[in-house]
Amino acid sequence: MSVPVNGSAGAPRPPRLLVLRALGLGDLLAGVPALRALRREFPRYEIVLAAPPELAVPAESSGAVDTLLPAAAPGRAVPEITNWQGPPPQVAVDLHGKGPESMRALRAPAPDRLLAFAAPDGPEWYAEEHERDRWCRFLEWYGIPADPSDLRLPPPAAPSPAPGAVVLHPGAGSPARCWPVERYAEVAVELRRAGRHVVATGGPREYELLARLAKLARLPDSDVYGAPPMERLAALVAGASAVVSGDTGPAHLAVAYGSPSVTLFGPVSPELWGPPPSERHQVLWHPGPPGDPHGRRPDPRLMRVRPEEVLAALSRLPEVPAV
Numbered sequence: 001m002s003v004p005v006n007g008s009a010g011a012p013r014p015p016r017l018l019v020l021r022a023l024g025l026g027d028l029l030a031g032v033p034a035l036r037a038l039r040r041e042f043p044r045y046e047i048v049l050a051a052p053p054e055l056a057v058p059a060e061s062s063g064a065v066d067t068l069l070p071a072a073a074p075g076r077a078v079p080e081i082t083n084w085q086g087p088p089p090q091v092a093v094d095l096h097g098k099g100p101e102s103m104r105a106l107r108a109p110a111p112d113r114l115l116a117f118a119a120p121d122g123p124e125w126y127a128e129e130h131e132r133d134r135w136c137r138f139l140e141w142y143g144i145p146a147d148p149s150d151l152r153l154p155p156p157a158a159p160s161p162a163p164g165a166v167v168l169h170p171g172a173g174s175p176a177r178c179w180p181v182e183r184y185a186e187v188a189v190e191l192r193r194a195g196r197h198v199v200a201t202g203g204p205r206e207y208e209l210l211a212r213l214a215k216l217a218r219l220p221d222s223d224v225y226g227a228p229p230m231e232r233l234a235a236l237v238a239g240a241s242a243v244v245s246g247d248t249g250p251a252h253l254a255v256a257y258g259s260p261s262v263t264l265f266g267p268v269s270p271e272l273w274g275p276p277p278s279e280r281h282q283v284l285w286h287p288g289p290p291g292d293p294h295g296r297r298p299d300p301r302l303m304r305v306r307p308e309e310v311l312a313a314l315s316r317l318p319e320v321p322a323v
Contacts, residue, residue: 002048002069002085005060017045018089020096020106022071022079024173025249027131028055029151029256030273031095034135035064037146038093041139048089050081057230058256061153075294078102084109091115095135098125115142130272149276153256158231160239162223165197166314167236169245170213171206176267176295177246179302181209185216186307187244191314192217196241199223201233201250242317244310246302247273247293255281260317262310266302267291282313 017038021031028051038047049059050071059065073079078101092111096102103116115138117125123141126134136146170184188198200219202210204227214224225236234253237243243254243261247268254261255275263275265285275281286304 002067002083003053003056004067005056006063006066013046013086015042015045015090016048016086017042017091017093018048018050018069018081018084018106018109018111019065019093020050020071020078020081020102022051022073022096023076024052025055025058026247026252026273028058029153029249029252030131031135032062032064032153032256033132033148033150034095034139034146035062036150037136037139037144039064041144042091045090050079054230057234058153058253061156061234063154078105081105081108088112094118095138115139128272130274151256151276152258155257156231156234156238158235160235161225161232162197162199162236163239164241165199165223165236165239166191167240167243167245167250168198168200168213169202169243169248169250170200171202171209172246172248174294175297176291176293176299177248177302178298179246179264179266179305180298181213182216183305183307183310184244185213187310188213188217188219190307190311197223199225199236201225201228201236203227242314244314251275262313262317264302264305264310266299266305267293267295279316279318282316284309284313 046066048067048069049065050069052072053070056068071079088110090112092106092114094102094116098117100118103118116122132148136148139146168184170181172178191198200213207226210226237253238257240259245251246264251263260280262282270283270285274283284305286301288301291299
């Protein structure tokens with residue numbers, strides 16, 4: 001069942017545009033500039049985003065999506081689109097990947113027109129290209145103007161439960177992008193010694209990780225947010241004095257809300273997934289051969305990042321007291 005996110009329920013049905021980007025939070029936020037470009041190009045269309053249902057909140061905040069069509073698959077696999085209802089979409093856009101699998105998924109509801117890297121008329125895929133730039137260039141190929149810098153979200157309606165806190169998010173989608181929790185604890189201890197309020201967040205499968213961080217850093221239970229609802233996570237990040245994490249969803253959320261951040265990169269270069277240049281967003285990265293972002297061990301480049309580097313990066317952020 002599709003879920004209206006921007007008031008499309010009950011209105012006469014306009015022409016529809018189906019977009020596939022059934023990936024994680026960071027992927028969705030990196031795709032916001034492309035989604036907004038589609039919104040401008042097709043102002044009278046109902047834009048339906050096929051994505052995991054837990055992303056309804058940021059999809060709505062983007063102002064570019066009318067309806068979320070639940071779609072998800074294990075890992076980064078391509079989900080089937082079997083729940084489309086009504087007439088075929090007039091346009092389908094593959095913002096999911098470069099291969100024939102995602103293009104085939106979008107062909108299932110029989111759109112009149114399909115835009116995809118894998119389509120015969122699609123542009124060339126460049127491996128060494130920033131994610132935001134890639135999808136904007138993709139749309140430009142089809143004559144749709146897009147601005148990679150159009151990525152900010154409006155502030156969440158709910159206030160932060162920990163305004164001004166430093167938010168630590170030790171987890172990530174794979175072990176390759178997880179900085180050791182012991183090092184996060186070192187950072188937390190130094191921040192708390194300097195009088196800073198520190199809170200920790202995690203995903204549904206990261207309770208043990210958060211429990212270890214809380215124990216090592218002596219964080220009270222009230223400062224540990226295990227698998228917070230998206231609304232609460234958004235409020236925490238938007239109201240933070242700084243966000244420290246690996247290359248994962250909360251880092252992209254900090255960029256979307258303009259919250260100061262320190263992001264630790266390992267297997268993938270920040271040139272491909274990092275924030276736009278800004279003193280508000282510090283990037284820690286030790287260059288080297290690219291690694292496997294889905295590997296089962298922390299990437300060697302990530303392991304070269306030391307707690308003192310993180311503390312120094314925090315001290316360079318605007319409006320953040322030095323530690």
